[in-house]
Amino acid sequence: MLKRRKKEFAWNTTDIIHAAILSPAHENVQDQVQLYNESIKEMLKDLDCALGKPEMPDSLWKHVCLDRYVNLDKITSNSFAIEADRTTTIHFGDHSLELPRSKPTTKISNHGQWINAFMVYQDAALFAFKGCNFELKAYFKHINNLFACTNPVYHQCVINYDKVVQIHVGKRRDALLNEFEKFSQYQMAHLESAGVAITSMQGKSRGRSKGRKLDACRNWNNGNCSRTDCRYKHVCINCGSDKHVDTKCPSKECRST
Known part of the structure; x- marks a missing residue:
């Protein structure tokens, strides 16, 4: 009954209009997300038995397969972990819920860490999605070039820009990582000298230096x-x-x- 009435959902009434302006690459991602989303539990069980499955924290695979934002900091934190992912099981009568145990998160702070984390994510995304190679390679080159032409002192700005772009793309079905023109406002905010994120960082820096006492008078x-x-x-x-x-x-x- 619900499947028959899905076409009546407000957002589905305009799908024809949106589909007319989207590329085959957008439709490819959308189709695969819909397939995985039909039965997430069964999809994850099947994935767990897949040969050639790339290494990726178990808690992040669902986000990868549903094309949602994947926190690269969590990938970095698990890169050299000496303990496997663990979960806590909570029982509600005949039902149970598994929750991942929290662990300290190592935040990406330099170019090298970003490359290592993104390569892990890229391997997982290419394993889950067909036809995304060009998108991911183009985006990797885009961010890598930004690191190369940005003073290392401001590499955190590039890291922040990457994070906000991936959050944006992970929330939408009409945006791909290689559509850089759609991220111009984020690039302005995080990488341009007059950007709101840059001026905010400078204000905090001035505040810290103003309040800091120096040597003995x-x-x-x-x-x-x-x-x-x-x-x-x-x-x-x-x-x-x-x-x-x-x-x-x-x-x-x-x-x-």
Whole structure:
């Protein structure tokens, strides 16, 4: 009954219009997602027995097969894990629910880590989807080029851009990773000097540097500084105590005797 009435869902009434402007590559991904989504449990059971199945944390395979966002940080965290994925089972009468146990997540912080994690994801995606090789290779080249032409100090901006793009694509059926023109607003926000993400990071950096005290204040140690907003620490140069100045330091007097 439900299958017969699916055509009446509001979003399905406009599918013909959307299909007219989408490429065969979009339709290919959509068809395979629909196939896997018909019975997720059976799909995962069959996948578990598949020969040649690439290594990937069990908790992420569902996201891969449904073409959803896959957190590369979790792939990095599991790359050299000395324990297998474990789950906690909760029983509700005759039913049970398996929940993955949380583990510390290692966040990707450099170009090399991103490459390693994306290659693992790419192998899994190519195993689950036919005809996605061009899309994934083009996107890998796109991000790799951004790393190459960006100062290493700002590589976190490239990592953030990649993350927001993959989240965006994972939420839609009308976007592919190699359609870079659809991500111009994210590139502006995370990679351009006037982007909101860049200016936000700079503001936080200035705030931290403004509030950070530097070395001991020499003027205070000489009795010439009483400023409450002094950027230097009002502590003894010799021992770091804020109870006395350098000339009255007990440890200094002990050494002199």
